[in-house]
Amino acid sequence: MRHKDLGNTCVLGLQWGDEGKGKVVDLLVEHFDVVARYAGGANAGHTVVIDSDRFALHQVPSGVLREGVMNIIASGAVIDPAALLGEIESLRQRGVRLDGDNLRISDRAHLVFPWHRREDVIAEGAARAGDKIGTTARGIGPCYADKAGRRWGIRVCELCRPAGLRERILATCAYKNALFRAVYECRETFDANAITAEYLAFGEQLRPFMCDATAVLNGLIRQGKRVLFEGAQGALLDVDHGTYPFVTSSSTTNFAAGAGVPASAANSILGVAKAYTTRVGRGPFPTEQAGEVGDIIRERGGEYGTTTGRPRRCGWFDAVATAYAARVCGPTHLAIMHLDTLSGMRELRVCVGYRIGKKIVNDFPADVYSLEEAEPVYETLPGWSGEIGDCREFSKLPDEARRYVEFISARLETPVRIISVGPARDQTIILEDN
Numbered sequence: 001m002r003h004k005d006l007g008n009t010c011v012l013g014l015q016w017g018d019e020g021k022g023k024v025v026d027l028l029v030e031h032f033d034v035v036a037r038y039a040g041g042a043n044a045g046h047t048v049v050i051d052s053d054r055f056a057l058h059q060v061p062s063g064v065l066r067e068g069v070m071n072i073i074a075s076g077a078v079i080d081p082a083a084l085l086g087e088i089e090s091l092r093q094r095g096v097r098l099d100g101d102n103l104r105i106s107d108r109a110h111l112v113f114p115w116h117r118r119e120d121v122i123a124e125g126a127a128r129a130g131d132k133i134g135t136t137a138r139g140i141g142p143c144y145a146d147k148a149g150r151r152w153g154i155r156v157c158e159l160c161r162p163a164g165l166r167e168r169i170l171a172t173c174a175y176k177n178a179l180f181r182a183v184y185e186c187r188e189t190f191d192a193n194a195i196t197a198e199y200l201a202f203g204e205q206l207r208p209f210m211c212d213a214t215a216v217l218n219g220l221i222r223q224g225k226r227v228l229f230e231g232a233q234g235a236l237l238d239v240d241h242g243t244y245p246f247v248t249s250s251s252t253t254n255f256a257a258g259a260g261v262p263a264s265a266a267n268s269i270l271g272v273a274k275a276y277t278t279r280v281g282r283g284p285f286p287t288e289q290a291g292e293v294g295d296i297i298r299e300r301g302g303e304y305g306t307t308t309g310r311p312r313r314c315g316w317f318d319a320v321a322t323a324y325a326a327r328v329c330g331p332t333h334l335a336i337m338h339l340d341t342l343s344g345m346r347e348l349r350v351c352v353g354y355r356i357g358k359k360i361v362n363d364f365p366a367d368v369y370s371l372e373e374a375e376p377v378y379e380t381l382p383g384w385s386g387e388i389g390d391c392r393e394f395s396k397l398p399d400e401a402r403r404y405v406e407f408i409s410a411r412l413e414t415p416v417r418i419i420s421v422g423p424a425r426d427q428t429i430i431l432e433d434n
Contacts (some may be wrong), residue, residue, distance in 0.1 A: 007267030010255045011335075013234030016243075016279040017304070018312060019272040020337030022364050022422060025062035025230050027418070027428060033069045033225040035063030037374075038258030039250045040232030041078040041112060054423075059084045061230050063097055064103065070220070073105045074213045074256020076250060077232075078143045079156060080112035081202035105206060106155035106213030106260075111199070113169075115176040115190055116142040122184045144239075144249035146346075154178075156210060158202030168228040171195045213258030221265055229255040229266060235325035243368055244277075246283025255284045270417065271331030273322055275339045275404070278312040280305050284371035287315035287351045301341035316349040316378065321413040324364035326412045335418035336405055340427075344428055345383040349402060352411065353377035381407060389422040394429055404412045 003129045009028065013019040039241045057064070059079060061071040073079060083107075090099050102431055116139030124137065147153040152172050158165050173192040180186035221227060231252055236242045256263040276297055279285045294314040297303065303312040341364065342348060354364045354374035365371055383396035390399050397405075397419075410418045419429040 002176070002376050004047050008221065008229070010229040010231065010266045010269045011219060012231035012253060012255065012269065012331075013279055014236075014271040014273040014322050014329065014331070015234045015318075015332075016236045016283075016285075017233040018278055018280065018303075019234055019274050020335070021037070021231060021272050022057060022062045023337070023420060023423070023425075023428075024270065024272050024335050024418060025040070025212055025228060026065055029063045029066045029228055031226065032063070032226040032228040034068065034072060034158050034220055035061040035219070035230050036074050036213075036227055037061040037077055037230045038074045038255045039076045039231065039252055042083040042138045043165070043313075046156060052096075053409070055094075058087055059074055060087055060091065060103065062214050063228065063230075064091065064098060067097075069102065070213075071103045071111060072213050072259075073103075074217070074259040075106040075108035076254075076260075077106070077407045078110045078112055078147070078250075078269045079105065081137065081159075081199065081206060083138075085202065085205055086434055100208040103209055104213065104216060105209045105212040107155065107210050110143055110147045111154050111156060112139045112143045113141075113154070113199075115172070115174075115180075116140075116193060118180070118186075119176075122180070124267045134407075137359060139168060141249040156206070157323060159206065160206060160210070162200055165203075166196045166200065178180065186393040194222070198293075210224070217259060217261055221261065227261075227265065229259055229322060231255065235329050236281075236321060238328070241325075241328050243283050243371060245308050246281070246312050247369065254302045256310060258369055260314055260413050268332045270333050270335055271326055271329055271412075271414065272335045272337060273317075274301075274337050274409075275317060275342055275408070276301075277315050277318045277321070278303055279372060280312050282311055284368050285313055286321075287318045287349075289315045290312050293345075295340060295420065300343075301338050315407065316351060316376070317375070318351045319408065320354060320362065322362055331412075331414050333409060333417035334409065335363055335420070336408060336413060337420040339401060339405070339419055340385065342404075343401075344375075344385060347382045348376040348430060349376075350381065350407060351376040352379050379407075389427055391421055392426075392429060394419070395430055399428070 011021050011024050013021055031235045063069040063071045119142040120137045122138045173190045177189045233248045233252045235253050237248045239247050277287055297314040303314055353360050356370050356374050381404055382400045384400040421427050
């Protein structure tokens with residue numbers, strides 16, 4: 001099966017985010033007409049490298065770097081208009097065309113406001129050490145909380161109704177000011193008039209991009225256009241299925257609900273995983289290597305957050321956690337990223353079970369307390385010494401590298417389609433189905 005035979009495809013992460021989804025989307029998008037970002041907000045960071053030129057994308061879908069592709073930020077995402085407009089301007093300054101012909105924004109998406117960002121920072125700062133989540137402080141969690149609470153959420157469509165927006169912001173500011181004083185003893189208040197003026201100006205700038213994304217997407221699908229659904233974060237950060245409470249605030253696994261299309265819209269699901277495991281922020285991480293191994297992986301893999309710049313926690317590949325994510329997401333194919341990062345290691349370990357107390361378990365526990373106690377049960381595989389960044393065929397990889405990929409594929413019971421051996425577009429091996 002070739003890329004062009006995949007049909008509509010969802011690209012999602014099978015770990016704790018940062019798997020390399022941006023590169024995968026950029027690689028595949030030449031075979032698609034549309035890229036739809038269905039979840040997350042400015043807390044996401046997708047990195048694409050083109051001819052040594054590095055692009056860090058946060059809210060804008062990764063398809064913007066390809067001519068002729070429609071990019072849609074769908075209803076399941078949340079939008080920080082100031083950050084989005086800044087990202088658009090930054091991309092334009094680098095020669096990327098962005099207008100209503102190649103970027104559309106769902107009018108049903110919720111908006112991030114200053115009180116969301118403030119609450120993110122204050123609540124995290126006020127939490128006890130053991131209760132800190134490790135938020136990116138972009139206001140995403142509080143925005144999704146207001147969305148779910150229904151009373152204070154404000155959507156993109158309301159930017160086009162000045163009187164209604166003014167009334168909504170006035171009421172919300174009154175509530176948030178009282179809340180912040182009572183709960184956080186915060187004396188600084190939000191100025192409803194100033195925020196209204198600011199967001200009405202944002203609305204005028206964003207108006208050419210606004211659309212009914214569900215109508216646009218479903219219409220394009222009916223026309224036979226090929227859609228690539230782009231996920232943010234990873235399955236282990238899903239609010240329902242991840243390592244709660246150390247998760248994001250949206251569903252990272254349900255592309256259909258976020259995009260506003262039926263689940264049958266995707267013919268294939270490409271699950272993306274690194275050849276090792278990383279995590280940003282707090283939360284259980286059974287295979288984390290805090291010493292030399294973790295340092296080597298971090299430096300060789302450039303494991304620093306695209307959005308925050310924070311050093312990522314690094315460790316061996318966790319086949320228990322990733323197999324669980326694969327069970328939830330149902331990938332038809334895998335993309336194994338950063339295989340080159342492991343070059344030069346004499347031995348490689350893969351976690352195939354957890355020892356919790358006196359028992360060895362092979363499934364992913366629901367509660368974080370069990371995960372924090374879990375000791376990984378490893379299988380050891382031989383490493384390889386040579387660099388592999390110039391390999392373009394699976395058969396050209398060292399025997400040990402091929403066996404490592406095959407081992408992961410067998411553990412996840414899913415065929416590998418893509419292997420990344422470097423950050424550039426062309427540092428990629430494509431495997432065809434047998």
